[in-house]
Amino acid sequence: MSTTLTNQQFRLASRPAGMPTATNWHFTSSALPALAEGEILVKTIYLSLDPAMRGWMNDTPSYIRPVAIDEVMRAIGIGRVIASRAPAFEVGDIVAGGIGVQQYWSGPANDKSAGFHKIDARVAPLPKFLSVLGMPGMTAYFGLMEVGKPKPADMVVVSGAAGAVGMAVGQIARHQGCRAIGIAGGPQKCNFVVHELGFDACIDYKKDSVRDALKHICPNGVDIYFDNVGGEILDTVLPRLALHARVVLCGAISQYNNTTPVQGPSNYLSLLVKRARMEGMVVFDYAERYPEAVKEMARWMKNGTLKSREDIVEGIENFPQALQMLFEGKNFGKLILQLAPEEA
Numbered sequence: 001m002s003t004t005l006t007n008q009q010f011r012l013a014s015r016p017a018g019m020p021t022a023t024n025w026h027f028t029s030s031a032l033p034a035l036a037e038g039e040i041l042v043k044t045i046y047l048s049l050d051p052a053m054r055g056w057m058n059d060t061p062s063y064i065r066p067v068a069i070d071e072v073m074r075a076i077g078i079g080r081v082i083a084s085r086a087p088a089f090e091v092g093d094i095v096a097g098g099i100g101v102q103q104y105w106s107g108p109a110n111d112k113s114a115g116f117h118k119i120d121a122r123v124a125p126l127p128k129f130l131s132v133l134g135m136p137g138m139t140a141y142f143g144l145m146e147v148g149k150p151k152p153a154d155m156v157v158v159s160g161a162a163g164a165v166g167m168a169v170g171q172i173a174r175h176q177g178c179r180a181i182g183i184a185g186g187p188q189k190c191n192f193v194v195h196e197l198g199f200d201a202c203i204d205y206k207k208d209s210v211r212d213a214l215k216h217i218c219p220n221g222v223d224i225y226f227d228n229v230g231g232e233i234l235d236t237v238l239p240r241l242a243l244h245a246r247v248v249l250c251g252a253i254s255q256y257n258n259t260t261p262v263q264g265p266s267n268y269l270s271l272l273v274k275r276a277r278m279e280g281m282v283v284f285d286y287a288e289r290y291p292e293a294v295k296e297m298a299r300w301m302k303n304g305t306l307k308s309r310e311d312i313v314e315g316i317e318n319f320p321q322a323l324q325m326l327f328e329g330k331n332f333g334k335l336i337l338q339l340a341p342e343e344a
């Protein structure tokens, strides 16, 4: 079966300067090899498009090795096992793992870099496993709980609030008895954050002064700032920190396509004055604890106190343009690329 299938793939052709464009990719086709003993063939259904992909395209040291030139682009995804010569997986199993930007993944079932594990599709719709029950949800949960260390009545501010990580951060904060304030781009996103997700307020950074809004909404300062965007917004929040505040350094999407040096926080002395802490986090450090977070968050999802929105773009050929959406604020919720229907 597997030898008759053709696999379409996006490979890294060149390293971008600034925003990744179509010229940074090769769209290739290759025949799939027959499965060897211990191998599985997975048909991709959904791929997670993540801001981190921009970092993986750079040839610079990071928490994970860069994607090599000509290598299939790294991506987490969900697929269906359509052939198996491994006892751990059966045809029809729905799995999640490091599929890459390609229609099929084949290889050893126990490949550590792919890390395939079964998904129980009865728990939630499949896209949720790339969203609130997947890597972004885990980032929100462990970033807030372990680095932010929320206490009841804390004032929690999160940027990128209508995005995959941000929308979960505010809702988890509310579950801890905190007040949740979002920062997002545009009235539609801010409305969603407050009226659908239940944040206490949301600041439209494209229209309003973040500085003035924070002064008004958080007169006693910000106890936790969960930073997804870095740059100017981080610099604006720092002088508003409360005593002993925690800044969770999750991401800095405003800086990822810079062709000039990263804009560092010039207001960092606020950390000194407020005896505050700013700490980076990488979600993969918590991989062994994902099940505890998934259990808790699935429970909140079931009782309607944890919501999420997914923004699904169809077709592997749309990968280059879809990836750009993240850096232009064009995604509304967790951005996902659908390659095939869910039905077998």
Ligand SMILES: NC(=O)c1ccc[n+]([C@@H]2O[C@H](COP(=O)([O-])OP(=O)(O)OC[C@H]3O[C@@H](n4cnc5c(N)ncnc54)[C@H](OP(=O)(O)O)[C@@H]3O)[C@@H](O)[C@H]2O)c1
Binding pocket: 050, 051, 052, 135, 136, 139, 160, 161, 162, 163, 164, 165, 166, 183, 184, 185, 186, 189, 228, 229, 249, 250, 251, 252, 253, 254, 255, 281, 282, 283, 284, 325, 326, 327, 328, 329, 330, 331, 332, 333, 334, 335
């Ligand atoms: N540390 C970790 O382990 C980890 C894991 C996952 C994600 N992250 C980081 O978390 C952040 C959010 O990721 P996500 O997957 O949840 O993405 P996302 O928020 O779903 O999508 C990106 C959003 O960023 C906002 N944005 C883009 N350019 C911006 C700019 N110049 N200034 C301000 N906002 C901008 C846009 O929203 P608006 O329309 O509101 O501007 C856009 O929709 C990223 O920085 C990512 O790298 C870190």
